[in-house]
Amino acid sequence: MVLASGCREQQDSLAPKSHQARDIASLFWWMMGGAWIGLALVVALLFWSWKRRSRRGFGADTEGPKPGEKQGWYTVVGLGIAMPIVVISTLFVISDLFVIKTTQAPAGTTTKLTVQVTGHQWWWEIRYPGTSAVTANELHIPVRTPVRIELTTADVIHSFWVPQLNRKVDAIPDKTNVLELDADAVGRYRGQCAEFCGLEHAHMSMYVVAEPRADFDRWLAAESKPAHTPSGSHALAGQRIFLDGACSSCHTIRGTSASGYVGPDLTHLASRSTIGALTIPNDPSDMMEWIRHSQYVKPGNKMPDIKLPGSQLREVVAYLEGLK
Amino acid sequence: MAVVAPPRAVPEETLDRLERIWESRPGLLGWLTTTDHKRIGLLYFWTTLVLFAAGGIEALVMRTQLAEPNSHVVGPNTYDQLFSMHGITMIFFFIIPMTTGAFGNYLIPLMIGARDMAFPRMNALSYWIFLASALFIYTSLFMGTAPNAGWFDYVPLASKQFNPGRNIDFYCLGIIFNSISSTLTAGQFIVTIFKSRAPGMSLNRMPLFCFAFLAASFGLLFALPALSADTIFLFLDRNVGTHFFDVTHGGSALLWQHLFWIFGHPEVYILIVPAFGIATSIIPAFTQRKLVAFPLVAIAELLVVFIGFGVWAHHMYAVGMQTISLVFFAAATAMVVIPSTIQVFAWCMSLVTGTAIYKTPLLFIGGFIFMFVTGGLTGIMFVAIPFDQQVTDTYFIIAHFHYIIFGAAVFPIFGGMYYWFPKVTGKLYFELPGQISFWLIFVGTNLLFFPMHIVGLLGMTRRVYTYPSGLGWDAYNMAETIGGFVTLAGILLLLGNLAWSYLRAPAAGPDPWHGPTLEWTTTSPPPDYDYAVIPTVTSAYPNWEPAAAGLMLERDHEQVAVTPVDGRLSEIVRMPHESPWPPVLALGLALVFISLLIGRYGVAGIMGIACLLVLAAWHSQEPQEQ
Numbered sequence: 001m002v003l004a005s006g007c008r009e010q011q012d013s014l015a016p017k018s019h020q021a022r023d024i025a026s027l028f029w030w031m032m033g034g035a036w037i038g039l040a041l042v043v044a045l046l047f048w049s050w051k052r053r054s055r056r057g058f059g060a061d062t063e064g065p066k067p068g069e070k071q072g073w074y075t076v077v078g079l080g081i082a083m084p085i086v087v088i089s090t091l092f093v094i095s096d097l098f099v100i101k102t103t104q105a106p107a108g109t110t111t112k113l114t115v116q117v118t119g120h121q122w123w124w125e126i127r128y129p130g131t132s133a134v135t136a137n138e139l140h141i142p143v144r145t146p147v148r149i150e151l152t153t154a155d156v157i158h159s160f161w162v163p164q165l166n167r168k169v170d171a172i173p174d175k176t177n178v179l180e181l182d183a184d185a186v187g188r189y190r191g192q193c194a195e196f197c198g199l200e201h202a203h204m205s206m207y208v209v210a211e212p213r214a215d216f217d218r219w220l221a222a223e224s225k226p227a228h229t230p231s232g233s234h235a236l237a238g239q240r241i242f243l244d245g246a247c248s249s250c251h252t253i254r255g256t257s258a259s260g261y262v263g264p265d266l267t268h269l270a271s272r273s274t275i276g277a278l279t280i281p282n283d284p285s286d287m288m289e290w291i292r293h294s295q296y297v298k299p300g301n302k303m304p305d306i307k308l309p310g311s312q313l314r315e316v317v318a319y320l321e322g323l324k
Numbered sequence: 325m326a327v328v329a330p331p332r333a334v335p336e337e338t339l340d341r342l343e344r345i346w347e348s349r350p351g352l353l354g355w356l357t358t359t360d361h362k363r364i365g366l367l368y369f370w371t372t373l374v375l376f377a378a379g380g381i382e383a384l385v386m387r388t389q390l391a392e393p394n395s396h397v398v399g400p401n402t403y404d405q406l407f408s409m410h411g412i413t414m415i416f417f418f419i420i421p422m423t424t425g426a427f428g429n430y431l432i433p434l435m436i437g438a439r440d441m442a443f444p445r446m447n448a449l450s451y452w453i454f455l456a457s458a459l460f461i462y463t464s465l466f467m468g469t470a471p472n473a474g475w476f477d478y479v480p481l482a483s484k485q486f487n488p489g490r491n492i493d494f495y496c497l498g499i500i501f502n503s504i505s506s507t508l509t510a511g512q513f514i515v516t517i518f519k520s521r522a523p524g525m526s527l528n529r530m531p532l533f534c535f536a537f538l539a540a541s542f543g544l545l546f547a548l549p550a551l552s553a554d555t556i557f558l559f560l561d562r563n564v565g566t567h568f569f570d571v572t573h574g575g576s577a578l579l580w581q582h583l584f585w586i587f588g589h590p591e592v593y594i595l596i597v598p599a600f601g602i603a604t605s606i607i608p609a610f611t612q613r614k615l616v617a618f619p620l621v622a623i624a625e626l627l628v629v630f631i632g633f634g635v636w637a638h639h640m641y642a643v644g645m646q647t648i649s650l651v652f653f654a655a656a657t658a659m660v661v662i663p664s665t666i667q668v669f670a671w672c673m674s675l676v677t678g679t680a681i682y683k684t685p686l687l688f689i690g691g692f693i694f695m696f697v698t699g700g701l702t703g704i705m706f707v708a709i710p711f712d713q714q715v716t717d718t719y720f721i722i723a724h725f726h727y728i729i730f731g732a733a734v735f736p737i738f739g740g741m742y743y744w745f746p747k748v749t750g751k752l753y754f755e756l757p758g759q760i761s762f763w764l765i766f767v768g769t770n771l772l773f774f775p776m777h778i779v780g781l782l783g784m785t786r787r788v789y790t791y792p793s794g795l796g797w798d799a800y801n802m803a804e805t806i807g808g809f810v811t812l813a814g815i816l817l818l819l820g821n822l823a824w825s826y827l828r829a830p831a832a833g834p835d836p837w838h839g840p841t842l843e844w845t846t847t848s849p850p851p852d853y854d855y856a857v858i859p860t861v862t863s864a865y866p867n868w869e870p871a872a873a874g875l876m877l878e879r880d881h882e883q884v885a886v887t888p889v890d891g892r893l894s895e896i897v898r899m900p901h902e903s904p905w906p907p908v909l910a911l912g913l914a915l916v917f918i919s920l921l922i923g924r925y926g927v928a929g930i931m932g933i934a935c936l937l938v939l940a941a942w943h944s945q946e947p948q949e950q
Contacts (some may be wrong), residue, residue, distance in 0.1 A: 011783030035701035045672040054679030059838035068677025072616030080669035095708030167713035174571035177644035202788035
């Protein structure tokens, strides 16, 4: 679905928005050019043999030595051994000794900001060390600033991939992998889990929001605060239902007694644009649908369908939509 | 034994005697107890064809689900089982048994001038175990608990904690069970190719087809133990409480991946090298020319499997290894390209300098070269580590390896089906529907797989049961699905054409293609004893040379054994007769695996002892010295 956003959504590795992704994309374009030349060469040989095809049938041409054994050997040695050695050595040196440096995990000192990302079945937990900010599925970074992503997993193997910004790296149990994000331009970049991680692997996406430094600082300060106390009786009633009911056993809302760790932190849920790791937009009607029928929207996810009377459901949604 | 000079006229009564010595029992019992490599090859052929249909239906259901975004043809639970079973089926239950089991079994003894495989009963056992393992693993699909963590089955997703059902136990046991069959087949081929060749067939006169199967067999023999260890560890982790892969108790999740790909990458070459062998059989016949650079191609076929053992970690570039390890495996990946380019240009130059006869078998080989080169060129791109890390686990990879596995393994299988159809059935095939079937399959597979490169680059990840619209993926996915159904039409036409040809086409005679290798010197279909006179081989293209004197073995159930390298006659071997014990032993093993699956380890032990008793009975039936 197209979410409320000015520009078209992209997850396109050939529309790079960082120097790493740009280097990889230009590597691809060069390799693709070479590949078309290689394919054209072989197709030309096949076409040539078709032009020279026999119409005389079997047995007519076997007698006597065939011409071309020598030329055949020269071609096999020249095009089959020498040429690939030269071409592939060149590719190896350029990509694996030079380009690889730009996409490597950053040293601890070269980045200004570290973000901890934890893969869960099937959402992304995002923490900003040094602050109490915890969010999910929407990773904010300051633009034109190298950011260190420290990636790990709470359960199975996932893979963090935002193709417009950098290559992917896996989230492996008992291991922390590191990746650099350094967006050139302000924007919202779509990413997705790339390693099969179970039933809802298809719905484990995320946004990386690159914004001007001042906006980022404002956002981080807001995310670090505990949740707003709800205003209005509707939302207050919703909060009571949330805290007394099943919700709080799985979700955390900082500043309240809800401190579950199964699902995402909801302290500033209303500041996020989607529900269920980009499965549906975050608006009141979809939120209601999600609470009632999350097993239909995202079958197999860890949140059960919640049976609440309509009035209570509206109160809970009013509370959640107030968590700016 | 007598030496027979050409033209090798054999008296009628000798042929009758050979027929009596070698013929199989009539009827169903004959098929159950057979040790004839041709019958076993046909059993493999029909079984793998059914499994190919199963794997193909799984693929088409997936393509139907993915034709449009947010579609609900199947849910995630079914989809995960479908893509897991598709991979498992096509790799373990279609391509390997189709090439080694069907083509290899039927053709290798014929090509080397033997009357049977070196160990005919073991050969029968391979088939029955293969059949039992296929039934075992497909039972899971009908129970709705098929393997659901992919054919690669990464832990911890496949561990008991995250996958508590029987799905992964079916995977582990089914794979181990199937590996027994593959191991037997591999050993069988190695011994047969080294020991059972006709006198005079030194290694440099051996058909490239046999080199290819030798390479694939060595590959299987050395690669399978890694997979067996891996699946046994996982089974123990899941059911006995060991911690090989359990990071909370000092195990390692990456150990699974390393062991899996130590098997898994050689496996790719094991899949395609026999297909290279088919190509190197069809090209000389259909260009009426010896293959250019024969020795280089023979070495390349062996080398590609050997180097293939050193590249496994290029499947794991994204796991966060140190750069130095990445660069090592990238260098090995670069090297493995060379044996392939040698072969591609040897094939192309043979086609150019010979006089190509573009009938259906050669069309499939032309298509194979095109597909293999396309898939190979995207494969070379994975030498570039950063690019690999960008596209790994996307549809770009799916495009790459389907060009290799469908294009480079299945196209030659189809070509080979047409090429050897006259030999196996004694009938020609109809040419026009043959050529139409080729073009449907060629256009269909390119429409199916080429757009996958593009959606992969546009960010579509693998193993997703659905995807959102608005990311520029929709039209490509629809095209792929259409391509899938065009391919299906082509395959149905191919099979229909062969069936119709069997019923209606004219007789082929022993040698419709003026083929170079020995199998074209015997009748079509070959007699039970393959060759009345064991030929003496003087060249790699014996049917294009004047026939030399041969050996007549008519006294008993015998074949020759030669020295492994020079192919000098070393002894006459009495061959075992048909036997009911191979299918009984396979049944016993199936009961062992079923008991393990349901956790009755005591019963499994008893069944294991029963299997040993069956083995004893089997040996009591060995031919006695007179």
